[in-house]
Amino acid sequence: MSLQFILTVTLNGLTLASLYFIVACGFSLIFGLMRTVNMAHGSLYMVGAYVGFAVFDPLYASSVWASQAWLIGILAGIAAAALVGVIMQVAFLGWMQGQELRQALVTIGLSIIIADQLLARFGGNPFQFFAPDMLFGPVQVPLIGRYPVFRLFQVGLAIAVGVGLWLLLNKTKLGIVVRAGVDDRQMLAACGINVPLVAATVFALGAGLAGLGGVIGATAQPMALGVDARFLLMSLVVVIVGGMGSIGGTALGALLIGLAEQWGQVLFPTYSVILTFVIMAAVLAVWPQGLLGRKPT
């Protein structure tokens, strides 16, 4: 096994982890404030990708907007996922606050409906975004050789998302409100804060991150139906390993799972699928709250 090979597989793991981080961050954010296990998070990922593509495709074909098509597709994907997320929270989840099982079942139901609706509207053919020229094609990376520049962009974007979220949570009034809500929602309401509005905002943010992940994921690899289940499962594993409701934990969990998936495929391809679950079981056996999770108070 050459050094170049080791580095390439590791970099593949890193770029996969970046996508997982972007998606799982949204999942963790929603869980942190609302204790809602959003089983439709993978569907929001898919909504972002499909709606984003529906906007992107005609623009890309046109001569005027082709160069901006991808960026506009991203914004449309984020907006569509955020909108669906807000509707979910306001119409369904808000009034069953605190009933975790009911929320989980309702979101599973919604995920089935959303998947069917997407199939009906957009058909079942796989599709893929084309990244703008700037992010397209290979680039020379020391010790590794030619590597897709878009994958490196993915890593940069994940870092930007992480830093942005950290700043939002730690340096803004909204961040103070959200952190207080994670501690004690009822007391936050007693401080005169409009908690349902905050909940809808956080849901929009978390869902928007899933939508962003959807467009990014569908640019890196072809997108098809069925990825909702994969990204939901991945989000669950990442935040369970890292610790619910912690950005640092989500980053760590995403890194572990992304690297494990890539290295698993190299070292024992037949059994690589179970590797992530072995990691999850091992982490839970030693740290039931996840690696960086907080003990419940």
Next chain:
Amino acid sequence: MAGHLDIRDLHVRFGKATILQGVSLSVQDKPLSVVGRNGMGKTTMCLALMGMVPATGSARLDGQEVLGLGTGRVARQGIALVPQGRRMFPSLSVHEHLLLVAQRGSPPWTIERVYDTFPRLAERRKNGGNQLSGGEQQMLAISRALLMNPRLVIMDEPSEGLAPVIVDHLIDVLRTIAAEGMGLLLIEQNLRVATSVADQVSVMVTGKIAATVGAAELASDRDMQNRYLGVSHGH
């Protein structure tokens, strides 16, 4: 004067247990203290008024019904709570607790005034809510309520677990609040605090108001204290 609270026939039931069975109380221009033994329903009354537990009956703030509004709206109508156990936000620093509720420098309570009133909080402004001593946490819980500049503040045993010298400071602060015209409903186990802040003291026994007596009268009458509170007070 604002901050008048009229509670009529307040009931709270948990399953088959009735915790409050028809509480009626009135807070007018002067503070009112409510005393009573543990488990008599004092804390439940506070939570019910804030919409934090479901209740029936009526509670009017300056004539407007607040029962059934939901906690956030009750608070925005002008009632603030200093809850039992303080309920700090462990993820927030002292200063962030204040930022959470401060409305851009509007009087009478501003962040500057809080730091003037409780210099200890200014020293610990970067500390987390759970790194504070009991007395500091209580000051922060009170500050958090005052910064909302409510019409009425409900305090649920603010003197609990405080050293005597801090209790004296607390009494001064509570008197100042009341003198400035903020309504004050004070729940207390500590008779000295209850009787030195308010002229009128209501006694709660098994979910009802058993009597409302003058503070001086209650403070001097050992028999009455034994009858209603069942404890002797050494301090």
